[in-house]
Amino acid sequence: MNEIKELTNKVIQFRDDCNWKQFHTPKDLALSLSLEASELLENFQWQSSHEAVAEKHENMKEELADVLMYALLFAHEVGIDVKQAIEEKLQKNNKKYPVEKAYGVSTKYTEL
Amino acid sequence: MNEIKELTNKVIQFRDDCNWKQFHTPKDLALSLSLEASELLENFQWQSSHEAVAEKHENMKEELADVLMYALLFAHEVGIDVKQAIEEKLQKNNKKYPVEKAYGVSTKYTEL
Amino acid sequence: MNEIKELTNKVIQFRDDCNWKQFHTPKDLALSLSLEASELLENFQWQSSHEAVAEKHENMKEELADVLMYALLFAHEVGIDVKQAIEEKLQKNNKKYPVEKAYGVSTKYTEL
Amino acid sequence: MNEIKELTNKVIQFRDDCNWKQFHTPKDLALSLSLEASELLENFQWQSSHEAVAEKHENMKEELADVLMYALLFAHEVGIDVKQAIEEKLQKNNKKYPVEKAYGVSTKYTEL
Numbered sequence: 001m002n003e004i005k006e007l008t009n010k011v012i013q014f015r016d017d018c019n020w021k022q023f024h025t026p027k028d029l030a031l032s033l034s035l036e037a038s039e040l041l042e043n044f045q046w047q048s049s050h051e052a053v054a055e056k057h058e059n060m061k062e063e064l065a066d067v068l069m070y071a072l073l074f075a076h077e078v079g080i081d082v083k084q085a086i087e088e089k090l091q092k093n094n095k096k097y098p099v100e101k102a103y104g105v106s107t108k109y110t111e112l
Numbered sequence: 113m114n115e116i117k118e119l120t121n122k123v124i125q126f127r128d129d130c131n132w133k134q135f136h137t138p139k140d141l142a143l144s145l146s147l148e149a150s151e152l153l154e155n156f157q158w159q160s161s162h163e164a165v166a167e168k169h170e171n172m173k174e175e176l177a178d179v180l181m182y183a184l185l186f187a188h189e190v191g192i193d194v195k196q197a198i199e200e201k202l203q204k205n206n207k208k209y210p211v212e213k214a215y216g217v218s219t220k221y222t223e224l
Numbered sequence: 225m226n227e228i229k230e231l232t233n234k235v236i237q238f239r240d241d242c243n244w245k246q247f248h249t250p251k252d253l254a255l256s257l258s259l260e261a262s263e264l265l266e267n268f269q270w271q272s273s274h275e276a277v278a279e280k281h282e283n284m285k286e287e288l289a290d291v292l293m294y295a296l297l298f299a300h301e302v303g304i305d306v307k308q309a310i311e312e313k314l315q316k317n318n319k320k321y322p323v324e325k326a327y328g329v330s331t332k333y334t335e336l
Numbered sequence: 337m338n339e340i341k342e343l344t345n346k347v348i349q350f351r352d353d354c355n356w357k358q359f360h361t362p363k364d365l366a367l368s369l370s371l372e373a374s375e376l377l378e379n380f381q382w383q384s385s386h387e388a389v390a391e392k393h394e395n396m397k398e399e400l401a402d403v404l405m406y407a408l409l410f411a412h413e414v415g416i417d418v419k420q421a422i423e424e425k426l427q428k429n430n431k432k433y434p435v436e437k438a439y440g441v442s443t444k445y446t447e448l
Contacts, residue, residue, distance in 0.1 A: 003115040007198055014202055018209055019216040023270045027161040030153045030172075031367065032269055033179065037149040038262035040186075041142045045256055046247040046442040049139040053190055060142075061192050065201035067145065067183055068194060071176060074152075078165055080173050082180060086119055089177035090126055097130055104131040106382040135382040143255065144381055150374035157368055158330040158359040218270040227339040231422055238426055242433055243440040251385040254377045254396075257403065261373040264410075265366045273363040277414055284366075285416050288407060289425035291369065292418060295403055298376075302389055304397050306404060310343050313401035314350055321354055328355040 004082055008072045015073065026078050033070035039063045116194055120184045127185065138190050145182035151175045228306050232296045239297065250302050257294035263287045340418050344408045351409065362414050369406035375399045 015021055040063035043056045053060070075082050127133055152175035155168045165172070187194050239245055264287035267280045277284070299306050351357055376399035379392045389396070411418050 003195065007195060010199070010202055014205060017206075017211055018214045020214075020218070022216070023218045025161040026165055027156040027159075028270055030149075030156055031265065034146070034149040034153045034370065035262050035266050035269060037142075037146040037179070038259050041146045041255065042259050044139040044142055045259060046252055047139075049137040053138055057190065057192075060190060061197045062201055062204070064183060064187060064192055064194075065197040067149070067179070068198055069201065071179055071183070075176060078169065078172060080169075080176055082176075083115065083119060085173045085177040086180055087122070089174055089181065090122055092174070093126060099129055102130045102132075104134070106132070106135045140382055143377065146258065147374050147378050147381060150371050153367065154371050157371060158364055227419065231419060234423070234426055238429060241430075241435055242438045244438075244442070246440070247442045249385040250389050251380040251383075254373075254380055258370070258373040258377045261366075261370040261403075265370045268363040268366055271363075273361040277362050281414065284414060285421045286425055286428070288411060288416055288418075289421040291373070291403070291407055292422055293425065295400060295407070299400060302393065302396060304393075304400055306400075307339065307343060309397045309401040310404055311346070313398055313405065314346055316398070317350060318353075323353055326354045326356075328358070330356070330359045 004072070008076055008082075011069045011072050012076060024073060024077060026074060029070055029074040029077060033067060033074060036063060036066040036070055040067060116184075120188055120194075123181045123184050124188060136185060136189060138186060141182055141186040141189060145179060145186060148175060148178040148182055152179060228296070232300055232306075235293045235296050236300060248297060248301060250298060253294055253298040253301060257291060257298060260287060260290040260294055264291060340408070344412055344418075347405045347408050348412060360409060360413060362410060365406055365410040365413060369403060369410060372399060372402040372406055376403060 015024065040060060043060050043063070044052045047055075072082070074080075075085070127136065152172060155172050155175070156164045159167075184194070186192075187197070239248065264284060267284050267287070268276045271279075296306065298304075299309070351360065376396060379396050379399070380388045383391075408418065410416075411421070
């Protein structure tokens with residue numbers, strides 16, 4: 001079995017062991033993903049990247065795992081193939097940010 | 113090559129084609145992940161899950177892809193093994209939310 | 225003295241008592257505002273508005289206060305007159321969402 | 337009339353002109369506040385405070401206004417006195433962060 005499918009199954013197994021599917025509407029999963037992304041970001045509050053990574057690597061790992069677990073649950077619930085979604089977005093980005101314009105420039109594509 | 117490694121490589125290839133590594137500090141990657149999670153959530157603003165999924169599935173797919181690409185870039189930059197992080201967090205959750213207490217209850221574990 | 229100026233002064237007094245101005249870059253204040261907005265939103269995770277407001281009114285009050293204190297600190301640091309900003313945005317919204325199009329419709333103005 | 341009450345009335349007048357009260361559940365208002373806080377933060381993506389403030393002051397003003405308008409709408413809907421909430425939180429912070437411990441230290445109070 002492929003890796004992402006395998007991880008998704010484990011996350012869903014945990015959800016079902018707790019009988020939590022009833023709470024997992026797509027809206028609340030997207031909301032929860034956003035909350036966990038904020039908890040990851042909180043590790044950098046009032047600090048530089050360097051200080052934060054040196055001091056809080058373990059917590060970053062846990063919060064990133066939470067982000068990813070909600071992402072997999074959301075994808076499962078709504079019917080999104082995670083791998084395909086990433087590959088299609090990369091193709092779209094390649095068109096939006098043509099190298100000759102985007103090279104070394106952080107400007108948003110709408111302003112290029 | 114495994115699936116997650118392969119996707120990470122593709123995302124990094126795109127980043128390098130654009131010469132964007134210089135902007136990708138862990139703090140700004142975590143910040144960007146949070147911004148994309150908000151854009152995913154925006155699909156549900158003023159709507160029920162049902163309405164939103166019916167109307168905006170395509171945009172959800174794109175925003176979820178953005179979330180995941182920043183998650184992979186962050187993990188790569190900071191040195192986190194995504195698969196291991198998820199599996200360790202699931203083990204920790206299994207201890208935090210013992211089935212006999214968590215079954216069908218949405219309360220946070222601190223209040224169980 | 226007017227009310228918003230008075231509240232701003234109290235928040236800045238607390239910041240200075242703690243000697244925290246050194247951490248309060250506009251970027252970290254905007255980041256902190258976003259984190260506190262997530263903590264307010266967390267009160268609604270897995271719950272309807274009705275349940276959440278009934279159970280967590282006191283915490284909502286605290287998190288909303290945190291949001292507002294960072295908003296006042298940010299405005300002060302960057303040089304934004306809060307009252308003027310709101311009044312100008314309301315005028316802009318009145319043009320963006322003309323009543324004959326926006327009445328009772330939640331669609332974003334770009335799609336009107 | 338005091339300043340905050342006056343601004344709240346103007347925001348509610350706009351909401352009612354558009355007949356949007358029907359969409360404004362506390363959960364969706366908290367969600368919207370969080371989305372607008374992200375849009376404010378987006379001004380700092382890939383940039384230092386200095387660069388961002390120099391280039392995007394006008395947009396910051398607009399996004400901060402959006403944050404504040406949702407904060408006022410939320411407070412009104414849920415029955416929170418904004419001024420009282422801030423003053424009570426400041427008193428609580430004064431106890432949580434005693435000056436002799438917090439002076440010049442960015443550590444969260446739980447770790448003091």
